[in-house]
Amino acid sequence: VSARTPAAASPTRTLPARWPDGFPLQNRRYFWYFLFAGTGMVLTLAAIVVLCVLRALASGFGAWAGLLETLASPPVLLLNGLLWIGVLYFAVRFLWVGVKIPSVKLGPIPAPPASVILVGHFAGLITLSLVLIVLFSGVVR
Amino acid sequence: MSVIGRAEPVFWMLFGAGAMVCAMLLPAFFLVVAFGFPLGWFGTPEASFERMRFMLANPPAKAALGVMISLIFWHSAHHLRHFAYDLGYHNGAIAPLFYGLALLGTAAAFGVVSGL
Numbered sequence: 001v002s003a004r005t006p007a008a009a010s011p012t013r014t015l016p017a018r019w020p021d022g023f024p025l026q027n028r029r030y031f032w033y034f035l036f037a038g039t040g041m042v043l044t045l046a047a048i049v050v051l052c053v054l055r056a057l058a059s060g061f062g063a064w065a066g067l068l069e070t071l072a073s074p075p076v077l078l079l080n081g082l083l084w085i086g087v088l089y090f091a092v093r094f095l096w097v098g099v100k101i102p103s104v105k106l107g108p109i110p111a112p113p114a115s116v117i118l119v120g121h122f123a124g125l126i127t128l129s130l131v132l133i134v135l136f137s138g139v140v141r
Numbered sequence: 142m143s144v145i146g147r148a149e150p151v152f153w154m155l156f157g158a159g160a161m162v163c164a165m166l167l168p169a170f171f172l173v174v175a176f177g178f179p180l181g182w183f184g185t186p187e188a189s190f191e192r193m194r195f196m197l198a199n200p201p202a203k204a205a206l207g208v209m210i211s212l213i214f215w216h217s218a219h220h221l222r223h224f225a226y227d228l229g230y231h232n233g234a235i236a237p238l239f240y241g242l243a244l245l246g247t248a249a250a251f252g253v254v255s256g257l
Contacts, residue, residue, distance in 0.1 A: 047213040084172060094164040137173075
C-alpha cells in the first residue's frame with residue numbers, strides 16, 4: 001500500500017477534501033508550521049547571499065571591497081538582518097523539534113534524557129558558532 | 142514509481158544533512174559574511190580579503206564549503222516541495238522543479254568555490 005497510489009473507487013460517498021479549520025494562519029499551530037516551512041525560502045536566499053560574497057572573493061579585491069560596501073548599506077543590512085532572524089528561527093526550532101525524535105539506543109548505553117539532548121543541541125550550536133566566528137575573525141592565525 | 146519517488150531516501154538524507162548545516166553552521170557563517178565583514182568587525186576589507194583567500198585556498202576547505210552550501214539548497218528544496226504539497230500544489234512538476242533548482246544551486250556553489 002502506498003500513499004502515492006490513488007485509492008480504488010469506493011462505494012462509500014465522501015465529501016471533497018477541504019482545508020482544516022484555521023488553516024493556514026488563524027490556528028496557532030498551523031501559523032507556526034507555516035512560518036517554519038517558509039524558512040526554506042529564507043535559507044535559500046541566505047545561501048545565495050553567501051554565494052555572492054564568495055564570488056566577489058574569487059573575482060579579486062576590487063569586487064570584494066565593492067560588495068562589502070553594498071552589504072554595509074542600510075537597506076541591504078535590513079534585508080540581511082531579516083534573513084538572519086529567519087535563519088536563527090530555523091535553527092532554534094529545528095533543534096527544539098529534534099528533542100521530540102526518539103533517541104537511537106546504542107547497544108547497552110541508555111539513551112540520555114530529553115533535557116540532556118536539548119542542552120547538548122544548543123551547546124553544540126553555541127560552541128560551533130563561537131569556533132566559526134573566532135576562525136573568521138583572524139584572532140587565531 | 143517515478144525516479145524521484147524511488148530516490149526519496151536520498152532526498153531525505155540530503156534534507157537531514159542540510160538541516161544540520163542550516164541549524165549548526167549557517168547562523169554564525171551568515172553573521173560573519175553579511176555583517177562581520179561589511180561592518181568591519183574583523184578588520185579592514187584588505188585584511189578580511191587576505192584572510193578569506195588564505196583560509197579557502199586549500200582543496201578540502203573549498204570542498205567543505207561547496208558541500209555546505211549545496212546541502213542548504215537541497216534541504217530547502219525538499220522542505221519547500223512538501224510545503225507546496227501542503228498548500229495543495231500536488232502535481233508531477235513540483236518535485237522536479239525544486240530538485241532541479243537545488244541541482245542548479247549545487248553547480249553554482251561548486252563553480253564559485255572552485256574559482257577561489
